[in-house]
Amino acid sequence: MAEHVIKLPDVGEGVAEAELVEWNVKVGDVVREDATLGAVMTDKATVEIPSPVEGEVLWLGANVGDVIAVGSDLVRLKVAGEDRPAAATPRQKPATEQRRAEPTASPRAAPAPPIPAAPKPPPRLLRGAPRPEGEKPLAAPAVRLRARETGIDLRQVPGTGPAGRITHEDLDAFIARGRTLWGRSGSPARSGVEEVKIVGMRRRIAERMALANARIPHITYVEEVDVTQLEELRETLNTEKRPDQERLTLLPFLMRAIVRAIADQPTINALFDDEAGIVRLHAAVHIGIAAQTPMGLMVPVVRHVEALDLWGCAAEVKRLGEAAKAGTATRDELVGSTITITSLGALGGIASTPIINPPEVAIVGVNKMMVRPVWNGMVFLPRKMMNLSSSFDHRVIDGWEAARFIQRIKALLETPALIFTDD
Amino acid sequence: MKDITCRLLVIGAGPGGYVCAIRAGQLGIDTVVIEAEKLGGTCLNVGCIPSKALIHAAEEFHKLVAIAAGKSALGISAGNPALDLAKTVLWKERIVGRLTTGVAALLKKAGVKVVEGWARFLDGKTVEVATEIGRQVIRAEQVVIATGSTAAELPSLPFGGRVISSTEALALREVPGRLVVIGAGYIGLELGMALAKLGAAVTVVEAEPRILPQYDGELTRPVAQRLRALGVETLVGAKAKGLTAAGDAVVVEASDGRTATLAADKVLVTVGRKPLTEGWGLDAIDLDRDGPFIRVDETCRTSMRGIYAIGDVTGEPMLAHRAMAQGEMVAELVAGEKRAWDKVAIPAICFTDPEIVAVGFSPEEAKAAGHDIKTAQFPFQANGRAMTLENDAGFVRVVARADNHLLLGIQGVGAGIAELSASFSLALEMRARLEDVAQTIHAHPTQSEALLESALRALGHAIHA
Numbered sequence: 001m002a003e004h005v006i007k008l009p010d011v012g013e014g015v016a017e018a019e020l021v022e023w024n025v026k027v028g029d030v031v032r033e034d035a036t037l038g039a040v041m042t043d044k045a046t047v048e049i050p051s052p053v054e055g056e057v058l059w060l061g062a063n064v065g066d067v068i069a070v071g072s073d074l075v076r077l078k079v080a081g082e083d084r085p086a087a088a089t090p091r092q093k094p095a096t097e098q099r100r101a102e103p104t105a106s107p108r109a110a111p112a113p114p115i116p117a118a119p120k121p122p123p124r125l126l127r128g129a130p131r132p133e134g135e136k137p138l139a140a141p142a143v144r145l146r147a148r149e150t151g152i153d154l155r156q157v158p159g160t161g162p163a164g165r166i167t168h169e170d171l172d173a174f175i176a177r178g179r180t181l182w183g184r185s186g187s188p189a190r191s192g193v194e195e196v197k198i199v200g201m202r203r204r205i206a207e208r209m210a211l212a213n214a215r216i217p218h219i220t221y222v223e224e225v226d227v228t229q230l231e232e233l234r235e236t237l238n239t240e241k242r243p244d245q246e247r248l249t250l251l252p253f254l255m256r257a258i259v260r261a262i263a264d265q266p267t268i269n270a271l272f273d274d275e276a277g278i279v280r281l282h283a284a285v286h287i288g289i290a291a292q293t294p295m296g297l298m299v300p301v302v303r304h305v306e307a308l309d310l311w312g313c314a315a316e317v318k319r320l321g322e323a324a325k326a327g328t329a330t331r332d333e334l335v336g337s338t339i340t341i342t343s344l345g346a347l348g349g350i351a352s353t354p355i356i357n358p359p360e361v362a363i364v365g366v367n368k369m370m371v372r373p374v375w376n377g378m379v380f381l382p383r384k385m386m387n388l389s390s391s392f393d394h395r396v397i398d399g400w401e402a403a404r405f406i407q408r409i410k411a412l413l414e415t416p417a418l419i420f421t422d423d
Numbered sequence: 424m425k426d427i428t429c430r431l432l433v434i435g436a437g438p439g440g441y442v443c444a445i446r447a448g449q450l451g452i453d454t455v456v457i458e459a460e461k462l463g464g465t466c467l468n469v470g471c472i473p474s475k476a477l478i479h480a481a482e483e484f485h486k487l488v489a490i491a492a493g494k495s496a497l498g499i500s501a502g503n504p505a506l507d508l509a510k511t512v513l514w515k516e517r518i519v520g521r522l523t524t525g526v527a528a529l530l531k532k533a534g535v536k537v538v539e540g541w542a543r544f545l546d547g548k549t550v551e552v553a554t555e556i557g558r559q560v561i562r563a564e565q566v567v568i569a570t571g572s573t574a575a576e577l578p579s580l581p582f583g584g585r586v587i588s589s590t591e592a593l594a595l596r597e598v599p600g601r602l603v604v605i606g607a608g609y610i611g612l613e614l615g616m617a618l619a620k621l622g623a624a625v626t627v628v629e630a631e632p633r634i635l636p637q638y639d640g641e642l643t644r645p646v647a648q649r650l651r652a653l654g655v656e657t658l659v660g661a662k663a664k665g666l667t668a669a670g671d672a673v674v675v676e677a678s679d680g681r682t683a684t685l686a687a688d689k690v691l692v693t694v695g696r697k698p699l700t701e702g703w704g705l706d707a708i709d710l711d712r713d714g715p716f717i718r719v720d721e722t723c724r725t726s727m728r729g730i731y732a733i734g735d736v737t738g739e740p741m742l743a744h745r746a747m748a749q750g751e752m753v754a755e756l757v758a759g760e761k762r763a764w765d766k767v768a769i770p771a772i773c774f775t776d777p778e779i780v781a782v783g784f785s786p787e788e789a790k791a792a793g794h795d796i797k798t799a800q801f802p803f804q805a806n807g808r809a810m811t812l813e814n815d816a817g818f819v820r821v822v823a824r825a826d827n828h829l830l831l832g833i834q835g836v837g838a839g840i841a842e843l844s845a846s847f848s849l850a851l852e853m854r855a856r857l858e859d860v861a862q863t864i865h866a867h868p869t870q871s872e873a874l875l876e877s878a879l880r881a882l883g884h885a886i887h888a
Contacts, residue, residue, distance in 0.1 A: 138829065138854040139854060140852070140853045140854060141853070144765050148765075149760070149761050151761070162827075162858065162859070163824075163828065163829045163854070164827070
C-alpha cells in the first residue's frame with residue numbers, strides 16, 4: 001500500500017491561500033476518484049477539491065476555518081500500489097495562519113444588513129421539558145418552602161433533576177430568567193449555547209465590517225424625499241416600456257441621480273487609500289448594489305453607470321442581483337465599486353446607519369417608501385415619502401459636503417425631470 | 424375576672440395545639456392556649472404514648488413467659504415471671520407525667536399563657552372558658568381550633584361498666600381474664616395484642632371481612648399470623664349486637680346471620696374516633712363542615728376569617744404528627760410567613776406485632792390513581808439483622824412509577840420497623856426515585872437494608888434475593 005498526498009491546488013490566478021470552508025470526508029473514509037474531499041474559499045469563489053485517486057483518508061491537513069497556503073498538504077490517502085518514498089511528500093503542516101484584518105484592493109462587502117441565520121443543527125432535547133398537564137411538580141421540602149416564600153408557583157418551574165425534580169438550582173435559574181412562565185406559552189425556557197464557527201463568507205464579512213467600523217469615522221445623514229412625482233413617472237415608464245426592457249424599480253433613478261450629483265461633487269465618488277494618505281477621485285461611477293444572498297451579504301457592481309441610461313441600469317441591477325444570488329457572479333462583477341447603494345426594499349425601515357464599503361467614502365441607504373401626510377402650508381396632503389440614510393467617511397467628507405450631496409439627490413428625485421435634463 | 428386579650432388563641436393543647444402555641448410563642452406572637460384536661464391531649468395522656476408503654480411492657484413480659492416455658496432458642500432460662508399491672512400503669516403514668524411536664528415547660532419558655540378549663544365560642548373572636556375559679560373571657564385576633572377527637576361509641580355497646588374505650592384500657596389495674604375487642608383497627612389490635620401478651624384470652628370482632636382493613640392484605644398477613652400464634656381469636660365479618668341480659672357476654676352476629684355469645688370480663692370498643700365538634704360552641708360561629716369534620720383549606724383556614732382548625736377535628740388521617748405539622752404551619756402563617764400544606768407523605772404506623780408502616784400509595788392505590796407502576800418487596804427472612812432479633816416476619820415494599828421510577832409509596836411490616844418510617848417518609852418527601860434509594864448506602868446489618876434491597880429488586884437487580 002502507498003500513501004498519496006493531495007495538496008491544495010492552485011485555485012485561482014494570483015491566489016496564494018484559501019480558507020477551508022467544508023470537509024466532505026473524515027479520516028477513515030474511503031473515497032472514489034473524483035469524489036469531493038472538501039471546499040476552500042478564495043477571495044471570491046468557493047472551489048471544491050476533488051480526489052484525484054481512490055483511497056482511504058488517513059489524515060486531514062486543516063480544520064474548517066483554517067487558511068491554507070496553496071501547495072500545502074491537504075489530505076493524505078492510503079492508495080493501492082507500491083510504497084513511494086515518504087520524502088516525496090513534504091509533511092509539514094500547512095500554513096494555518098489567521099488572516100490578517102487589513103484592507104484589500106478589492107472590497108466586496110459593505111453595509112449592515114441583518115445577519116443571515118446560520119444553519120442550525122436539529123435542536124437538542126433539553127432536560128427540564130414541561131411536565132404533562134396536571135402532573136404535580138416534584139421538589140424536595142426545602143425547595144418547596146423557598147418557592148413559597150419567594151412567591152414562585154412551582155408548576156411554572158422546569159425541573160432538571162431526575163424524574164423532572166425541581167432543584168434549588170432550577171429555582172435560581174427561574175428567578176434569574178425573570179420568572180418566565182413557560183407553562184403558559186407551552187414552550188420551555190431553553191438553556192445551552194450552540195457554537196457556530198464563523199467561516200468563509202461570513203468571516204470575510206465580519207472582518208470587513210469590523211475594519212470599516214473601526215477605521216472610518218462615519219457621519220450618517222438622514223433626509224426624507226418626496227417621491228410622489230418619481231413614482232408617477234416610474235409607473236408611466238413601466239406602462240410604456242418595450243417588452244425587452246426590464247421593469248424599473250426606484251434604484252435606476254437613484255443611480256442616475258447619484259451620477260448627476262457626483263458630477264458636481266467628484267470627491268464623493270472616491271477611494272481613500274488611508275495608508276498612503278491619498279484620495280483617488282474616479283471618473284467612472286461604479287455603483288455597488290448591496291444584495292442579500294444565501295451565502296451572506298454580497299455587493300455586485302454596476303460598472304460605468306455614468307454611461308448607462310435608466311434601462312441599462314435596470315437591466316444590470318437585475319442581472320447582477322440574480323448572478324450574486326445564484327453564486328455565478330464573476331470576480332470582476334464583485335469588485336471595483338466606487339460608491340455603494342444599500343436598499344432593503346420593504347424592509348428598509350425608517351432610518352438606518354449604513355457601514356461604508358472601504359475604501360469608498362460614501363454609501364447611500366434607501367429606506368422604505370410610505371404614504372405620509374405632508375403639510376403644504378394649507379392642508380395635509382398624502383405624499384409618497386421615502387428616507388435616505390447615507391454615511392460618509394468624515395476623514396475626507398465634511399458634514400456640509402455630505403448634506404449638499406444628499407440635498408442634490410433629493411432635489412433630483414423630487415423633480416425627476418432634472419435627472420434627464422442636460423446640464 | 425378581667426378579660427384576656429391576645430393575638431392568637433389556641434383551643435386544645437394536644438399535639439396540634441401545643442405545637443402551634445409553642446411555635447407561635449417562638450415567633451413572638453402573644454399566644455394563649457386553653458386545655459380542659461391535661462396538656463398533651465389524647466396523644467400524651469391516653470393515646471400514643473401510654474399505649475406504647477403498655478405494648479412494651481407486654482412484650483417484655485411475654486418474652487419472659489416464653490423463656491420460662493423453655494421456648495428460648497437462645498439458651499436462656501428463667502423462672503416463672505409475674506406481672507403487677509398496677510405498677511406497670513404507674514410506670515406509664517410517670518412517663519406521661521414527664522412528657523406533660525415537659526410540654527408545660529416548653530409552653531412557658533415560649534411565653535405562652537395556659538388557661539385551664541372548657542372553652543366555648545361566644546363569637547368568632549371571643550371565647551369564654553369555664554375555669555375552676557370562674558368564667559374567663561378571652562378575645563383574640565386569630566383563633567385555632569384544635570379540639571381533637573374522642574373514641575367513637577357503638578350505640579349497641581355504650582361505654583360504661585365492662586364496656587371500655589382505649590382510655591380505660593390503658594389504665595386497667597389488672598389483666599382481664601377474657602377480653603373482647605370490638606373493631607380490628609390499629610387501636611384494637613395494638614391493645615388487644617398487648618393484653619393477650621399479658622395473659623388475657625382475647626377475641627377480636629371485626630365487621631369488615633378482614634383485620635386492619637385500612638391496610639392491604641399483604642401487609643396484614645404477618646399480623647394475622649402473629650395473632651393466631653398468640654391465641655387471639657378473630658371473628659371477621661361479624662357485628663357486635665350488644666351485651667347479654669346478664670351483662671357478662673357480648674352477642675355477636677356473624678356474616679351468615681348466626682349469632683354467638685362471647686363471655687367477656689371487659690369489652691374494649693375501638694371502632695374509630697370522631698372529631699370533637701360539640702360542646703364548645705361551634706354552632707355560634709357556624710363554620711363550613713366536611714362531613715363530621717371542620718372544612719379547612721390548604722392553609723388550615725376555616726370558612727370564617729381569622730379562625731383556623733388543625734388536627735383530628737379537620738379530618739383523616741387522625742394522626743398526631745399530622746396535627747403537629749399543621750400546628751407549626753398555622754403558627755407561621757399567623758406570624759405572616761407564606762405557608763401552605765404541601766406534604767407528600769404522612770406516615771401511618773400500626774404498633775402491632777409485627778409493626779406496620781405505610782407511607783404513600785400502596786400498589787392498588789397507585790394503580791387506582793392511574794399510575795403505571797413498578798413494585799417489589801424484600802422479605803426480612805433474607806435480612807441478617809431480623810434473624811438476630813428472632814423476628815424475620817414481614818417485608819419492605821416499594822411502589823414506584825414505571826416510567827421515571829419516582830417513588831409513590833413505601834410500606835413495610837416487621838418487628839420494630841416503625842423506626843424505618845423516617846427514611847420511608849424522607850424518601851417520598853424528597854421525591855426520591857428508586858435509583859436514589861438504591862444508590863444510598865444502608866448500614867449493615869440493619870433491617871433498613873430491606874428498603875435498599877426492595878428498591879434494587881424493583882430495578883431488577885436485588886443482591887440478596
